[in-house]
Amino acid sequence: MVPYIFGFFLLLIAFLVQITLSSLFSIRGVQPDFILIVVVLSAFIEGPVTGALSGFVGGLMLDLVYIRNLGLGALCKTLVGYVAGLVKQTILAENIFLPMFAIFLATLIDKLILAGVSFLIGSVYPLKEVFWPQIIPAAIYNSLLIPFIYPLFLKLEQFKEKLTGR
Amino acid sequence: MRFFKVRRDQVVLVALIFLSIAILTLHTREEKSGILHRVQNFSRELTHPLESAITRIATPFLHGWEYVVNIGRLQRDNQELRKELAQAKEKLVKLRVADEENKQLRKLLGLKEELPYETLTARVIGRIFSGGQAVIMIDKGVSHGVSEGMPVLIKEGLIGQVVYPSSNVSLVQLIIDPKSGVGVQILRTGESGVLQGQINGELEIQLISKEADVKKGDVVITSGLGGIYPKGIYVGEVSEVIKQSSGLFKKIKVKSKINFLRVELVLVITNPPKTEKFPFEGE
Numbered sequence: 001m002v003p004y005i006f007g008f009f010l011l012l013i014a015f016l017v018q019i020t021l022s023s024l025f026s027i028r029g030v031q032p033d034f035i036l037i038v039v040v041l042s043a044f045i046e047g048p049v050t051g052a053l054s055g056f057v058g059g060l061m062l063d064l065v066y067i068r069n070l071g072l073g074a075l076c077k078t079l080v081g082y083v084a085g086l087v088k089q090t091i092l093a094e095n096i097f098l099p100m101f102a103i104f105l106a107t108l109i110d111k112l113i114l115a116g117v118s119f120l121i122g123s124v125y126p127l128k129e130v131f132w133p134q135i136i137p138a139a140i141y142n143s144l145l146i147p148f149i150y151p152l153f154l155k156l157e158q159f160k161e162k163l164t165g166r
Numbered sequence: 167m168r169f170f171k172v173r174r175d176q177v178v179l180v181a182l183i184f185l186s187i188a189i190l191t192l193h194t195r196e197e198k199s200g201i202l203h204r205v206q207n208f209s210r211e212l213t214h215p216l217e218s219a220i221t222r223i224a225t226p227f228l229h230g231w232e233y234v235v236n237i238g239r240l241q242r243d244n245q246e247l248r249k250e251l252a253q254a255k256e257k258l259v260k261l262r263v264a265d266e267e268n269k270q271l272r273k274l275l276g277l278k279e280e281l282p283y284e285t286l287t288a289r290v291i292g293r294i295f296s297g298g299q300a301v302i303m304i305d306k307g308v309s310h311g312v313s314e315g316m317p318v319l320i321k322e323g324l325i326g327q328v329v330y331p332s333s334n335v336s337l338v339q340l341i342i343d344p345k346s347g348v349g350v351q352i353l354r355t356g357e358s359g360v361l362q363g364q365i366n367g368e369l370e371i372q373l374i375s376k377e378a379d380v381k382k383g384d385v386v387i388t389s390g391l392g393g394i395y396p397k398g399i400y401v402g403e404v405s406e407v408i409k410q411s412s413g414l415f416k417k418i419k420v421k422s423k424i425n426f427l428r429v430e431l432v433l434v435i436t437n438p439p440k441t442e443k444f445p446f447e448g449e
Contacts (some may be wrong), residue, residue: 019213021221024231049178056182060189064209070202071190078182082175121194 002164007042007054007096010156014038015061030137035062037078040084040106041146041153048085054083056155069121076113080106099150100143107139109125270431273321277433280422283396286310286316286434291335294426300363302326304432307334313336315394317435318383322423323400324348324388325432336434340426341401342367350401350420355379358389361401361420369402371418378416386420396439 014034022031035058043051055077063073084102111127118125127135193202233240271287278285289311292303306312308331318325318338326346330337341344342363350361351370357372375381384404390397402422410417 016216016220020217021224024224024227027235046177049175052182056186064206065213069190070193070206071186071188075183075186075190078179078186082179109434114397117190121190146345 002047003046003050003160004053004164006160007046007050008057010042011035011054011061014058017128018062019065027141029139030141031137032063033110036077036080036106036110036143037057037103037142037149040046040103041099041150043081044083044102045153045157046077046085046087047089047132048082053081055079056134069123071116072114072117072121072123073079075117076110078115080110081107091107095151097149100146103146104139104143107142108135111135126130180416192389193350205447235430242274248294258409266368267430270320273389277319281433281435282446283435283439284437286312286436287335288312288432288434290429290439295427298428299345300367301329302340302429302432304328304336304338306337306434307332307335311436312336312434315438317395317399317438318432319435320429320432323402324395324422325424325426325429327394328434338432341422342369342426347392348370348395348401349389350386351389352378352380352404353385353387354381355384358391359418360387360392363410367426369420369422371404371420374416375417376409376416378415380404380418382407394438396435 014037018034019113022034039051039054039058057075058129059075059077060071065072066073078119087102088098111131113123115127118161178208188254189202193200198203207221231366236405247301266387274287278287286303286306287393288306294301294303304312304318312328312331314328316331316332316394318327323340326338326343327335329339340363341348341361346361346363348361349358350411352357355378357374357378357380359371361369361371371386386401386404387396388395388399402420404418405421406419408417408419
């Protein structure tokens with residue numbers, strides 16, 4: 001139970017940072033996606049199920065406050081979290097570039113799924129207009145934050161292991 | 167075992183996807199007053215005060231962060247703005263100088279047309295007001311047709327005469343120089359005398375008889391005597407008449423309209439008419 005509470009606590013912090021302080025980190029209107037970062041890093045450490053669960057909860061949290069269809073973000077981030085967990089199981093590389101690259105891809109996949117599902121439910125997502133000026137810079141931005149966040153995550157993981165006695 | 171684990175993972179994934187799609191479908195299909203919409207609105211209302219509070223707390227840090235992020239740009243902007251300001255100031259000074267020069271040129275042009283002599287416009291490039299002399303240097307010399315003894319004037323009146331012309335520049339002795347002597351007369355009465363500069367920079371008419379009719383405010387012009395200055399050039403106005411108890415002459419102080427320290431452009435009369443010498447001067 002402790003890992004789930006711990007994961008939820010991390011997502012809650014990421015959510016609060018995302019809705020309150022993301023403008024602090026805004027560079028030319030591009031903001032990082034802290035929920036996505038937590039989802040992908042959780043998936044990397046814990047595997048696809050934790051990734052999918054984190055994605056679902058984190059996405060739903062954002063859906064609750066963003067002006068968009070409820071469940072849309074949950075669906076996107078569930079898929080992204082699951083895929084990120086699978087990537088970690090498949091590739092055994094341990095250097096920092098793997099999570100960086102994974103976050104880059106995850107950002108792209110997240111937005112592509114968002115655009116696809118929005119299209120299916122009849123909503124408008126201007127993918128063409130925002131792809132180069134918003135999505136690509138956001139993907140790079142998210143990747144560049146990984147060298148700072150990933151070591152923190154590993155330390156928290158160690159702390160969590162001490163708590164659970166694993 | 168691995169097979170079951172993979173199956174369990176997939177089941178969880180499918181369940182979550184199904185749940186997401188279910189929520190999405192219900193939310194899309196329900197009315198705006200539906201339960202999911204109300205939950206969404208409630209969440210927004212719940213997070214709004216938190217968002218405001220954290221934003222309020224974070225604002226000073228936000229400004230600090232913006233300052234840190236933008237410090238390079240701000241410094242660049244600051245430097246550029248300072249540079250632009252300096253350039254604008256320089257431009258303004260140049261414009262003022264040009265404007266002043268333009269005014270002086272217009273005056274000189276007017277004077278040039280009024281005068282029945284050939285004239286040459288010259289720029290003042292130096293001033294010597296020390297050692298008991300009052301001299302200016304102009305940027306025209308022999309090569310421009312300037313020669314010794316040529317009168318120099320501006321619209322406001324007589325300046326002096328060329329004393330040392332060299333190839334490209336000339337020294338002009340001002341009428342306020344103590345060694346200068348200009349034949350002048352009182353316009354109203356025709357009384358003649360010699361205007362001399364004083365060591366304190368004032369002008370004084372000497373050699374005017376004690377009985378001569380001279381009043382304060384009388385206009386003083388060149389008399390044409392002395393062999394240098396043509397007759398009729400404005401010199402100034404009588405500012406004070408001092409009657410001396412002894413001696414044969416009055417002391418008359420004259421005020422010129424010219425600020426000799428600020429003269430920038432002058433006219434040199436290059437073909438002054440031949441004038442009579444002072445009666446007391448030798449050949």
